[in-house]
Amino acid sequence: MNRVIRPQFLILFLLISFSCKTNRDSTPQNINKFREDHPQFSSKFETRLKGIFKEKELFGDFIFAVVDENGLAYSFAFNREILNGKESSLDNNSPIYIASGTKSFTGTLLKILEQKKILELNKSLHDYLPQLNYNDSIDTENITIKSLLNHTHGTFSTSMTWKTAFLGYSGKNEELINDLNTDFLLDPSGKFRYSNVGPIIAGMVVENVTGKTWKSEMKDYIFTPLKMENTSANVSDYKLRDIRPSLTVSNEKGVIEKGFYKNDITMHAAGGIISTVNDLSKWLSTNIGEGTVLLNKNSWSELHTSTTSQDREYFTYHRSGYSLGWDVAEYQNEKILTRFGGLAGISFHMSFMPEKKVGVIAFSNDNRAYLLPHLMADYAYNLINTLPADSIFRSEKPKFDKSFERENEIAYPKxxxxxxxxxxxxxxxxxxxxxxxxxxxxxxxxxxxxxxxxxxxxxxxxxxxxxxxxxxxxxxxxxxxxxxxxxxxxxxxxxxxxx
The missing domain is CATH 2.40.128 (Lipocalin)
Incomplete structure (x- = not known):
């Protein structure tokens, strides 16, 4: 549609047009408010990122967003094409694989089903999935649904993990249950032990109890209510060329491998969602504001509070606990809930600070730069929280540099x-x-x-x-x-x- 734009409204029109292009579903008012509250944020953040792209000669994509309880507040999409002034299809509606970011969705789905009195998280595998019995070597009455979600169930199966994550299988839960019953390990300590196994079994519980698949229930109870219209647990819902791929890159040979190595059968409850920044901003905003579209206040509290302890360091985050799908950690003396994920070159970061009511989404797909989403998330938080962001960035960047160089020097076959x-x-x-x-x-x-x-x-x-x-x-x-x-x-x- 053609329009005549009066000169006095040109600047306002451009600002609103850019905001709407950045996120068709967000409110320009929220984006403009963030810009007014943090006038130096975009220039500082984007200059830092462009500097890293030039310094490291990065390939692939970087997508970033700041989210608050009102929705998307800021976003930026960047890659080598954009750096060189070329056209790129990369934007906030580009499909990205969120890998283990899926676990936060699965925990929420199970909590929704509990709130609807369809199941109880404190009940056991014996109650909801009796056909999984570990060849009668494990008392499944002692394995609760909650323990599946917070990684304290203690069980592991190599064959089930490889089939669901990488290789594929028949698609029937019976095959995976057979693998679990015949090929398993057990840690009876009840301590936190992170893996894909628990959430995948929880997905089977959902199907056994409701008669519908985890994928179907995810759509009905989370994607549709939040109007996440470009989010799915099926690769086949997208054109493969549109999904941002994994990139394997080396200093010697440049891009060695490029592709997306998932299909419908390997999209599972521990790592099986494709989404967009626009859609994920709705999800993260709902978590930040504890929106009643999905859950009541008490249910959100358990989702965002530690249900078991851990004592681990990852990059700059000290993890002290795990809820039903989020690592509970601390960064710069602030509580932060994080959910990261990766596959081949893909690195995904999603986090929020409950007290500050702000969160971050970040994605990159150059395998050498798997710490880049975390480094830039930290920089964003420090800018927003008016900390000495540049000084902190300089102290954190050597960790990124070291990991980058290690990946960059890997020798690949000739x-x-x-x-x-x-x-x-x-x-x-x-x-x-x-x-x-x-x-x-x-x-x-x-x-x-x-x-x-x-x-x-x-x-x-x-x-x-x-x-x-x-x-x-x-x-x-x-x-x-x-x-x-x-x-x-x-x-x-x-x-x-x-x-």
């Missing part, structure tokens, strides 16, 4: 190491099966090289120095050996299927 096609090498091609129900492996010849397929992952095959093979599968590198018709990878034994 093209000369690719296993080239030959009559002799053709012998390894074929399908391989595992007797313990791990996903199948196949080796396929393509042009003049070979592809290693393991579940949903795949990558070129390289020859290693030990006379074996390896493949970079995007999210992991896997070594393997083949002798006659037996493929050995780690402790897993695969047999070649007869043609």
């Amino acid at each position: 093209d000369s190491q690719i296993l080239t096609a030959s009559n002799d090498n053709d012998k390894i091609a074929g399908a391989y099966q595992n007797a313990e129900n791990w996903p199948a492996i196949s080796i396929d010849k393509k042009d003049d090289y070979y592809i290693f397929n393991w579940g949903i992952l795949k990558g070129k095959i390289y020859k290693n120095e030990e006379n074996g093979y390896f493949s970079n599968l995007g999210v992991l590198t896997r070594d393997f050996e083949i002798t006659n018709d037996t493929l050995l990878t780690g402790s897993l034994i695969y047999k070649k299927a007869k043609e």
Whole structure:
């Protein structure tokens, strides 16, 4: 629609237009208020970030937002294209994978179901998922739903974890329950032990109790009420090219791998949400303001208060507790609730300071810069809280520099190491099966090289120095050996299927 803009309204129009473009769902008043309250924030923050991009010659994207109880207050999207004055599709509506940020959603969903008297968090696995019995070696009456959410249940399963996070499986809970019943470890101490296992089992509990999947209930009870219209637990709801990918980068070779290594089957209750800054600002704002659209005041209190203790340091945060989905920590003498996540090059930061009523969302996807979202979140908090932000930044940046250099110097396989096609090498091609129900492996010849397929992952095959093979599968590198018709990878034994 064409409009005539009077000169005296030009500046106001540009400000409002920029705000609306930044976040179509936010109120320009809130963004303008933050700008008025913190007039130096944008120039200082953006100058710092641009400086890091230039200094480290970063690839990939960086997306950042400040959120308060009224919604999005500030946002900034940046990448190498924008730095060089080129067009970029990156903005607040770009789909990003939030990885373990999902756990805060899952904890909230279970709390909503408790408030609706559909289940009780203090009841046990025996009550809600009796088919999970750990081969009668663990008394599941002692494992509460709450302990699943706060990582004190003590159980672990390698096969279930790998299938749900990386490789894929049949899609049926029965397969995962069988893995848990037959391949498990137990720490009976009741101490905090972080993993994906608890929230994933909690997702199974949701399905067993309600008859609907965790993904469906997440949409009905959280995404739809908060009008998070661009958020989903299914990769298939997006065009793959639109999802900001993982980038594996090295000093020597630049971008080595680029891709998004999830599909619907590996989107789970511990790490299975794709969203946007615009949508996530609604989620974070609801947590900050403890909005009654989702929960009452008492329910929010348990979600934001430690339900178990921990004593850990991560970057600049001292973690003292864990609620039902958030790490409870301290930064610069302020209580801060954090939920971070990562996959390959993706690094996601979501946090808020309850007393200050302010929070941060940050995302990057250059694997060397996995601490960048945390470094810039700290800088933002210190600017907002009128602390000596530049001085603190200079004291924190060496941790980022050290991690960056370590990642930047990793040696990746050279093209000369690719296993080239030959009559002799053709012998390894074929399908391989595992007797313990791990996903199948196949080796396929393509042009003049070979592809290693393991579940949903795949990558070129390289020859290693030990006379074996390896493949970079995007999210992991896997070594393997083949002798006659037996493929050995780690402790897993695969047999070649007869043609």
